[in-house]
Amino acid sequence: MFQYPRRLFQIALSFIPYLLAFLRDRHRFIIVGGSRTLSETAARERARDIRDTMLELGPTFIKIGQVLSTRPDLVPPIYAEVFASLQDTVPPGPFEEVSAIVDEDIGLGSYDEFDQTAIAGGSLAQVHQARYRGRRVAVKVRRSNVAHVVETDLKVVRRLLPIVVAFAPRRHRFSLRNLADDFERVIQQELDFTREGQMMDEIRANFADQDDVRIPTLYSEASSNRVLTMEYVESIKITDLAGIRAAGLDPSTVAHAVANAYFKMGIVDGVFHGDPHPGNLGVDRKGRVVFYDFGMSGRLTPVMQDAIVDLYVATVQRDTEQIMDVLIDLGALDPTVDRVTMDRVLRLAIQDLEGRAVSDWREIILEMTTILNEFPFRIPPDLMLIIRVGTVGEGTLRQIDPQFNFLSAAREFLLSHGYLGHGVRKWLEGARDDTVESVGALFRAPAKVERLVDTIQRGELEISGMNLEQSLTVIGRVLAYALITASWVVGSAILTNVRPDFGAIGWGIAAVMTLIFLVALHNARTRQ
Structure with a gap:
């Protein structure tokens, strides 16, 4: 009470x-x-x-x-x-509390053996070894009354x-x-072992065709909302460099394998392990990366997956306009932001990071959020775990390989999986749509300009209550030719990038219009 x-x-x-x-x-x-x-x-x-x-x-x-x-x-x-x-990491609780929960949810007799000494302890749960149907298993049990x-x-x-x-x-x-x-939401998800088991199963299925990652098998019939029974997988702790080398493995290779596994989870699959501290990662004797504890795990929508790739590509290409667009799409930036000011600030920040040759995920995140704090900005819940994976994961990987470069690893993954090419294809598709729209506008422009000239010639156009005389007719004709010429030049430039053959035709028409414009300009000067 x-x-x-x-x-x-x-x-x-x-x-x-x-x-x-x-x-x-x-x-x-x-x-x-x-x-x-x-x-x-x-x-x-x-x-x-x-x-x-x-x-x-x-x-x-x-x-x-x-x-x-x-x-x-x-x-x-x-x-x-x-x-x-x-x-x-906290001392384990008394076994009496653990056995009561296991017996109530699963039945302690369901296990052939159950070790009373915990092998790991956390603030929400602790883990014990056991034997289940002749197999060695790890049993994760939620703490009593937590x-x-x-x-x-x-x-x-x-x-x-x-x-x-x-x-x-x-x-x-x-x-x-x-x-x-x-x-x-985060802590309730961690307390829900049913969700954790589902996430573990889904991530394991996503790596079923890869032999460089190992996810423990879950025994769902011996699991509940408070108890998880899973395959016991032995491994070398991910930061045990002596043990990794003794197994004939290269720490740098292991670090890149961990990074690639996380890139795949986030960018390809959209379901990811969210707590990459050294206690949750290992490597077995075959060089396979082993993941433990899926209580902190997350899910990204396809839109968010694409946005993350787009953000990386935009940053590499120093496209600050695209960076702002992606941040708005992610809900991190208010659509009413002062784009001119932010564009200038982002450009300075990118130049500063490049000048200092910064490749640390943490430093980049801190630099960008420091800048964005001056604008209407917040980190959406779905991105919180991504930031944690990047910052904690990078620290862990630097313990394995001090030379590990997060941005280089990300670039290699995106290139090898065709994501950067995908970005180029999206740009070309956008350029194609812009071209179709521009060409339509080009063909509509001459008729509109001609109607404007006819109006001027009839003396029917008025500006601020003033009737335009013959001199303005000449100026209007020259202006019309200038607009038409400029339209063909811009349109031809766009067409050349998408369809060179159409671009060549456009440049020919632009050349003719340029000649007509120069003649009209000469005649106008002669009349004056």
Whole structure:
């Protein structure tokens, strides 16, 4: 009965000192006084203190920290970096609680053997070895009462959120209001083992025809919303370089295999493993990448998959207009954004990144979100997990291969799978449509201009109440020829890129129109 008030008081008491510290950064005496700027060392120390507080408060706040690490639109870069190190490795709970859940959902007797000592422990669940129908399996069991704890914490978060929003900068308020919904969805999905099993099965099916990735087999008949029974797969920890080399494997090759697996999941399949920290990745003796723990996993729509590729291509081609269009399509950027100002800022940012030869995913994301924060911008929920995969995954892969280049790996994957060519084909299709429309306009333009000239010759055209005389007729004729000539020049240029044969005809007509224009211009000057 009193759990909610006690928890509300505990959480509020834990974070009030940090709230006051942030307010003092803005006004030295809370509501008055000048602002102060923390050194990088002091900011990092404060971020670590907040991270440790989240760890002490338990699973809900560990997940909040992990979500915030993917939101550089809300937290400063140093905080995002520190929060990304949050891993919910905690001591396992008593076996009595585990056995009660397994017995209630599956039946403890369904297993030939069940090891009482956990081999892994997290804030939401722990894993035990067992034997099922003669096979060695891993059994993931949700912690007792964790769902109730999370539900209580979510109520507290919703109660305290309006206070946080009231003190937050105005540009962050919209994103903060949506953060509670985004976070609640993430943690509820992780608590739903039925969903996790379905995602694991789907991802395993997507890699069925590839021999460089291994996903454990799920035993659905021995699984429930709180228990997952899966194949036990031995592997070398992905960051154990000595073990990888001892197995005769090349760490650099392993790093690229992990990256390609994630590229395939996100860009080709649209269903992906979302937590690539070293504890969830391994490599077996055959060099196959092994994935564990699919609680944090996501799904992309075909539209979002295409948008991600388009965004990469637009960035490579320095097409800032296309970058803005894709961000608007993704819902990250407000359609009413000042495109002129943003175009200029994006160009400067791209030039800066190129000048510094930046190839780090994290640094690129931080640079771009720092810029975009000055505009109507927010990171949609569907992109949060993609950012986490990129930032956490890149850090993991750099531990395997310090020279790993995320952008180069992405380019190689897109080229080998024809995605960059697909982008070119889409551009050509767009150019073709533009050409058809332009050609139609070209053929309609002469008739419209001729009608304009006839109107001028009849003396029927008026501008601001003034009748146009004969001198304007001559000027109108010259202007008409100039417009027609320009139309053929532009149209011929477009046609040349798509259909060179039609382009050649267009250039011939443009040359004739140029000659007519020059003659008309000469006659006009002679009459004057």
